[in-house]
Amino acid sequence: MIDYVRGRVAYHTVDTVVVEAAGVGYRLFCANPFQWKEGEEIRIFTHHVVREDAQLLYGFKDAEERDLFRLLLEVSGIGPKVALAVIGAGSPATLVEAVQREDLRFLTKLPGIGKKTAQRIVLDLKDKLEKAGWTRLLAESDLPKEASRPGSPALAEAIEALMALGYNEGEAEAAVRQARDSFEDEEPALDGWIRRALQVSVKG
Template identity: 70%
Template sequence: MIDFIRGQVAYHSLDAVIVEASGVGYRIFCPHPFYWKEGEMAQVFTHQVVREDSQNLYGFANTDERDLFRLLLEVSGIGPKVALAAIGAGSPRELVEAVQREDLRFLTKLPGVGKKTAQRLILELKDKLEKAGWTSLIRGAKDVVDTPGYTAQASQEAIDALMALGYNESEAQAAVHQAGEAFGEENPSVDEWIRKALQVSMKAK
């Protein structure tokens, strides 16, 4: 099993990123291929699916996305393409919360997921997510933004904005949290928060 690949991004396709490592170009199917820039060094966390007629690599920016992808594959009727599309349609937090709420409306909007598949997702995933620690992880992510001096709603908007700019969820949460600590007791606007979070993240790189 290939756990991750570290190398230089050679180029993209619409559904994959090609990473060169030790002279070999690996085509890795991703929910967000353009997260990685051409020419940069990247580490892609991977899951390998071996079948009689194919050997495919599926890649993710972080282990949370990959772990959730693996759990989705355990649901009957969910294959790699549908699982990858589900990961790409929203953040892991949104998907986990939808399963916890038994939100069929949200789940049936995912590519390739009808009502019956959505019901199986809830039935087969709810307990597994709890046992895997996802429920406490999601609660912890919410607590990150509940700091005196600013509102959870504004901080979540800032997180969403950073994710739209290409940050993964954990990076966006960390940057927004650090920006909130810098503001102290001030009550900044969302725009101010985004600017500060971008400054924090750039200094960290």
């Protein structure tokens, strides 16, 4: 089992990064291979898939992403390609929180996830995530959890609006988090959230 690869980023393709380690180039399928720069020395966590016709490596920036990817593979109907797309759609904390809340509406927005698969994710993973200590990840995360809860619909709607404008889940959450910090004690309407989130994301 290859747990991680440490080496220099040789080059990228659309869905892979090639890391040279000890004279060997390892091609790793990634959700976002361009998060690493060419020539950069990195440690990338891996999941090794062995098939009859191929041996494939999947790469992740940290062990949490890799471990969540592995849990997704245990869900019936989810293969490595869909699991990788789900991981790339947002932070692990976002996905774990959605599963714990049984938020099918959120889960069905993820790439390759329909209603039945979303129900299976909740059924198969909710207890496993709890037992594996993923609640600790949520407690330590600065994710704006209120953004997707009924008590704060403006935050959730702001994230959805940014995603409609082309932001991915992680980018939209980060922009809303920055906007929330800048408002301090204010409680703006939806258009206020969107305007401020756009402003801080452009400045960033």
